[in-house]
Amino acid sequence: MGIFAMPSLGADMEAGTLVEWLVKPGDEVHRGDVVAVVETQKGAIEIECFQDGSVLELQADLGATLPVGAPLALILGPGETAPEPKEPKAPAVAAKPEVAPRPAVADKPEAVPGPAVAAPLPCGATPASPAARLRARELGIDLATVSGSGPAGAILLADLEAREPDAMRVQTTAPMAEMRRAIAAAMVRSKQTIPHFYLSQTIDIQSARAWLETRNADRLPSDRLLLGALFVRATALAAAKVPSVNGQCVDGTFHPSDRINTGIAVALRGGGLVAPALIDAGAMSVDETMAGLRDLVLRARAGRLRSSELTEGTITISSLGAVGAEAMAGVIFPPQVALVGLGAPKLRPWVVNGAVVPRTVVTLTLSVDHRVSDGRQAGRFIAEFQSHIASPETL
CATH class of the missing domain: 2.40.50.100 (RNA polymerase II/Efflux pump adaptor protein, barrel-sandwich hybrid domain)
Structure with missing residues (x-):
């Protein structure tokens, strides 16, 4: 048991x-x-x-x-049976001392215990689970407009899922003070307990962008690949070659991971940040990675992540997207030991075959836990990442 x-x-x-x-x-x-x-x-x-x-x-x-x-x-567990309830032992009976009779008092009716009765819902309230009520408040959904599938027509969390996309379009989120405090606590712990060091490299991604344009030419917008999927694949393949950056350090002991679960830093609507993991990203194709990213981001912003996605990450990617600063040195998410920070792609003059030409480049900054890795291993990771981005067909 x-x-x-x-x-x-x-x-x-x-x-x-x-x-x-x-x-x-x-x-x-x-x-x-x-x-x-x-x-x-x-x-x-x-x-x-x-x-x-x-x-x-x-x-x-x-x-x-x-x-x-x-x-x-x-x-x-399988094959186990519930233990037999123990019979209470009869208490020892002690001799009762003689007690003088009490003076007579006026008769008073004794309270008779009855069956426990659940508190009724307020008049006009719609029956719903606590989770459903919380989610409805977040999305601004009137429960009276939702059909429930629970006992006696109670509304469950699943009943709201179909309404989430529409509700999220008009949702306004209050300042997330609790989340900001949680992020602050995690980052303070990271900087106080993890000896960070950083290596940066600016990488030519022109070939990757051209490859994406070819792959996406005949696809619907909903099926197109994004540059982020290539970054995740390059990270997973590089981590497979340099296992010292892939795992978790717990109580001072590094535990390398057999699987590569890439954490994805997701900015939430209204503020805040989570980094759920794409489980076993190392075993995915580019298309599977893109589908996994879409699903993970959607559920992160809808507040529907799984516990394993928040606890089993082995290396995290944080990207500034298409618009933003040129470089970013990120803070490692404990108990992980490395974080890949990617700045926004920039058009820069670049030397190719001895000639200066315009190329799209991105700056990668690898944050590493110095307790489990060093500059040589971190440099190998960046070289592997760069090699795969330069040859996107290998992804």
């Missing part, structure tokens, strides 16, 4: 609020199944189970704010 506990969803997390259970006692669960939704500063996060079995007992109430590591549920 295992304890399903409140997971840590980042270096900045101390507690989370349980807003929705997606399982009940008796349900079968498997590794990777989403079993609950927890609200943190980063939004509503889908929490995954990391073992096979069946749910024996839910030990946390909806709305409870619990610290990392607090038990949420008990899960029986």
Whole structure:
């Protein structure tokens, strides 16, 4: 029997609020199944189970704010059975001392306990789960306009998903003070505990842009590849050749990762930043990488990330996009050990085959944890990245 506990969803997390259970006692669960939704500063996060079995007992109430590591549920492993309830022992009976009779008092009716009754909803309120109410407030959706699929017609989080794209177009987000505090705490921890060093290189990406134009010529806009997908692929292939930059450093010990889970820094509407991971990006094609990026960014901005995407990143990419500064030296997301910072592409005079020609270039700055790597290994990573971007057909 295992304890399903409140997971840590980042270096900045101390507690989370349980807003929705997606399982009940008796349900079968498997590794990777989403079993609950927890609200943190980063939004509503889908929490995954990391073992096979069946749910024996839910030990946390909806709305409870619990610290990392607090038990949420008990899960029986395959083949295990629920333990027999222990019969309480009869207390020893002591001899009762004689007590003088009390004086008679006026009869008073005794309170008779009755069955517990749930507090009724306010008059006219629409029945909905706590997570659905929270998401509806964020999106500005009137619950009275939504059809519920839960018990007695209650509205669940899934019932709002179809309404999110329209709602997000008109959504206005309040200042995200809690998220900014969380980001500040994580970055302070990073700079105080990780000895950063930085290597930069300006890279010619003209061949990559020409290759993209050819690949995208006959595609619909929704299916076109973006430069960011090539950056992710180049990062994954380079990390496979230089494993000292791919993994996590926990309690002073570096744990290199067999998989390359590239974290993608995503700016949220209204402010704030998250860096969910594209799991096993090293095994994806360019088209699969592009589809994964679109899905990850959409869910990050809708507050529908999974716990594994926030905890299993092994190297992160942060790009300023098409418009912005020429270079960026980023702060490593602990417990990772490296971050790829990419400035905005710029048109610059460049020497090609002895002639000066206009070329599109981008400046890459690699932030590295000096406890687990050094300048020679970081330089190898940049060289591998540059080689793949110069030959995009290898991606």
